[in-house]
Amino acid sequence: MKIVVCLKQVPDSETRVKLDPTGKSLDSAGVSLVVNPYDEYAIEEALKLKEAAGAGEVIILTLGASGAATAIRNALAMGADRGILLKADTANADARAISEALSSTIKELSPDLVLCGKQAIDDDGAQVGPRIAELLGWPCVTVVTKLEISPGKVRAEREIEGGIEVCECALPAVITAQKGLNEPRYASLKGIMAAKKKEILEQDVTLSAPGLVTSSMSLPAGRSAGRMVGSGKEAVPELVRILREEARVI
Numbered sequence: 001m002k003i004v005v006c007l008k009q010v011p012d013s014e015t016r017v018k019l020d021p022t023g024k025s026l027d028s029a030g031v032s033l034v035v036n037p038y039d040e041y042a043i044e045e046a047l048k049l050k051e052a053a054g055a056g057e058v059i060i061l062t063l064g065a066s067g068a069a070t071a072i073r074n075a076l077a078m079g080a081d082r083g084i085l086l087k088a089d090t091a092n093a094d095a096r097a098i099s100e101a102l103s104s105t106i107k108e109l110s111p112d113l114v115l116c117g118k119q120a121i122d123d124d125g126a127q128v129g130p131r132i133a134e135l136l137g138w139p140c141v142t143v144v145t146k147l148e149i150s151p152g153k154v155r156a157e158r159e160i161e162g163g164i165e166v167c168e169c170a171l172p173a174v175i176t177a178q179k180g181l182n183e184p185r186y187a188s189l190k191g192i193m194a195a196k197k198k199e200i201l202e203q204d205v206t207l208s209a210p211g212l213v214t215s216s217m218s219l220p221a222g223r224s225a226g227r228m229v230g231s232g233k234e235a236v237p238e239l240v241r242i243l244r245e246e247a248r249v250i
Contacts, residue, residue, distance in 0.1 A: 001056040001149070002111040003046040005080070006102055006132070008036045009064055009071040010122040017219065024214050025091060035071045038117025040184040041177035046115050047079045048182060049149055057081045059109060063101055064090055069200055076195035077187035083200040094210040099131035101205050107136060111172060113154070118143045118176040129176035139169035143178040 011017075012032040020027040035043075043060070050056040060075045060083040062068045072083035086101055106114055114133075119126035126142070133140030139154075145164075146157035154173050158165045159180070187195070229238045243250045 001049065001053055001113065002059070002109070003049060003056065003113045003115060004059045004061050004106055004109055004111040005039070005042050005046050005075070006114065006116040006128065007039045007043070007060050007062045007071055007075060008117070008120045008122075009033045009062065009068045010036045010120055013037075013121060019217055019219065023216050023218070025217065033067065033071070035074055036117050036120045036122075038119060038121070038177060038179070040117075041179065041181045042115035042117050042175075043075050043078055043080065044182045044184040045147060045175075045177060046113075047185070049113070049147075059084060059111070061102060061105060061109075062086065063088060063093075063098055063205070066202075069202070072200050073195050074187065076198045076200075077191040078185055079191060080198075082198055085200055085202045086205045087202055088205045088207050090207070092210055092213070093207050094212040095125050095127035095131055096211055097207040097209070099128050099135060100208055102128070103132045103135040106132065113149070113172060114138075114174045116174065116176045118178050126176075129174055133174035136172075136174070138172050138174055140174040140176075141167045141169060142176040144175050145178050145180040147175060147181065 010033065011026065012034045015031050018027040019025070046058045050058055058080040060072050060080045062072050062083065063086045066087060069085050072085060076083060084105060086105060088101065090098065116129035116132070118129070129142060130140050141154070141156040141158065143158050144156045145159050148155040152171050154169050154171060154175065156167045156175060158167065159178065229235050229242060
């Protein structure tokens with residue numbers, strides 16, 4: 001089985017966020033970049049499927065600048081076989097342009113299965129996986145927490161409000177991974193050393209003009225200072241008054 005995993009390099013969620021002078025994007029200075037956490041579940045599931053089958057190939061596909069090769073190398077250290085980096089300036093790219101570039105390469109690779117994270121934690125769009133499926137004309141199941149593969153068929157479970165939804169579709173298909181699907185492994189020292197010898201193919205791509213443009217970004221308003229109204233049960237009437245008359249939350 002040939003499996004393609006779409007991976008995105010994103011700012012670490014623990015990074016102190018600053019805006020650049022234009023106010024339309026993050027200031028990249030001092031920002032640590034990591035593999036999108038939801039994509040780690042997709043990588044792990046691809047590796048588990050390959051191991052269960054006893055054969056196959058796991059290909060990591062990434063769109064971004066040259067530095068994104070570091071994220072691919074991390075996935076190769078986990079056990080993926082090879083990587084492909086589509087080099088492009090993604091600063092102003094939208095989900096449509098990104099999906100078009102990825103789906104074009106996926107079509108050339110002719111995989112049996114495509115795995116993505118359910119969303120990237122930088123834009124939270126959750127669009128790329130479904131868009132890829134639409135462009136390829138393949139079935140798509142999103143936010144999957146359990147996946148089973150049988151000859152020519154996929155059985156997937158999704159958590160919905162109040163229960164579990166079970167979906168079945170034919171291969172090839174696109175699946176987006178949700179937390180709970182598995183527990184991503186750590187790269188071993190052996191895997192890290194082996195990753196240095198694995199192939200990462202880099203090729204330049206031209207993205208289509210974005211249909212969605214960011215006009216501005218702003219940081220959340222700062223929190224106001226705390227206020228002490230007393231201590232013990234004697235403070236309760238004053239607290240209730242403040243919540244009712246000033247904060248107007250009760």
